Amino acid sequence: MKLLEVKNLTKAFGGLKAVNNVSFTVEKGEILGLIGPNGSGKTTTFNCINQFYPITSGDILFKGKSISALKTYEICKLGIGRTFQVVKPLARMTVLENVTASAFCRVASIKGAKEVASEVLQFCNLWKDKDKLAKSLPIGGRKRLEIARALATRPDLLLLDETAAGLNPSELDEAIDLIIKMRESGITILIVEHIMKVIMTISDRIHAINFGQTIAEGTPEQVANNPAVIEAYLGEEYAQG
């Protein structure tokens, strides 16, 4: 079943088409990786999906219905959670308060919201930090807090924007485990990630873009061997290395 359909999505900032006629679908239950070099339009795609930015043209369907005229908070209520690449912690609230605030998306009572929050914090291995202020967390903790907050809204589809960037190797393994656990709990995932180890091991399929346009789509192997991808993406990595 198609959970999310992005159809001919275009997003222009002035003259710059950050996303240019991109189409892809996310099937229920899968992990779809979205890759592309810096500035290729991945974050912009996310921002269009949850209407953080209004789209220029094209359409986005969730569970078969267009969501491109909805407000950001309505899209969250419909079941799309997201994390921010540049983390946005509710800095002067505790970790528990951060997650409780988002748990109110599904439950009205404070008791219920706190229950959901504690469950999610344990799931994300943040329980021990629950009483710390969000701003006092190290980057790994903040990235996990982003995920925890999104999870507390009980999403069917989760958009993860570089939640593994900046993590040390052991945190990275934890992050991969967490993503796999989330998928096992029935959440469909659309993930943006630069770290090849992560994206190649966990994605069922990968959609690659460059300069806002699709350059390849397929299994991780197919995409990794695609000449356009190697040139645009891996080529850049080799050049750097």
Next chain:
Amino acid sequence: MKKNVILAILGIVFLAFPLVIKSDYYQHLIIIALMWVVIGSSWNLLAGYTGQVSFGHAIFFGIGAYTAGILFSKLGISPWWGMLAGGISAMLIGLFVGWVCFRLRGPYFALATLAGGEIFRLIATNWESLTEGMVGILIIPSFESKLPYYYIALLLAAGCIFAIHLIMQSKWGYYFVSIRENQDAAESLGINTTLYKNVSLLVSSLFTGMAGAFYMNYMGFIDPQVVFSLHYISIMSILVGIVGGVATIMGPAVGAFVMVGVQETFRSAFFGMAPQWISEAHALVFGLLVIFVIMFLANGIVGDWGKIKRNVFRIKASS
């Protein structure tokens, strides 16, 4: 436990105060301070907790005062019904102010409310058929004694603090603080930020409007320069909030007593002990006080209470 004991003692002190201290003058000061507890707490809900800093709370205070005053002087409706009506009409104006000003964020919102306050003052000054303009509205107070006013103000202040305390522990409270901390994140977490900013504003304007209506009833006289005053109402609301401590439940209450105390000390030239020109300096002293608070007690008296205890009383903070 310790908290409950303190609250009980405070309750007894406040209930007994006018029975023990018979002086009209001191009763008057406490009544005014209690009124400022209401305004400061309301401002704090919107600015401190929700992060929408208002420079125009005189709008709601003035609307509340004028509603009560006009209903009584034109229609003969009891000014005590006027208190309810004042709160409600301030809320309706709040709806309008929110509709206009919440299109803007941060400092732009603050500036919009500042302008709004001046607009309402001009309307009240010029719409003479309704407001009597600069002449103001005079009503005969309901009671000669200060006692009834004292207890009404006390009830209003306690009710306001308690209501805000409850709100801050509910979903609304979590949403308000989330909006303050990061509006974009809040929106992405399913929070209708526009709606909840308005909710916060409505509660804030309700209580501020009731305080304004109370002022009308108690003082018996209002004019646009007083109740829509930028200096005496809008700025004072901010001072009460930051001196006491923004985003704390008790901060504005403490700030109200401190600020009314400071204001009166200077207005009366240290109760007649200092030369009269001192009373002219009270605006200056307000300014200095704010600088002091921002430099040394950025979180206000209540927010930095631990720091005050450590430094002033040399007591180790019991955390």
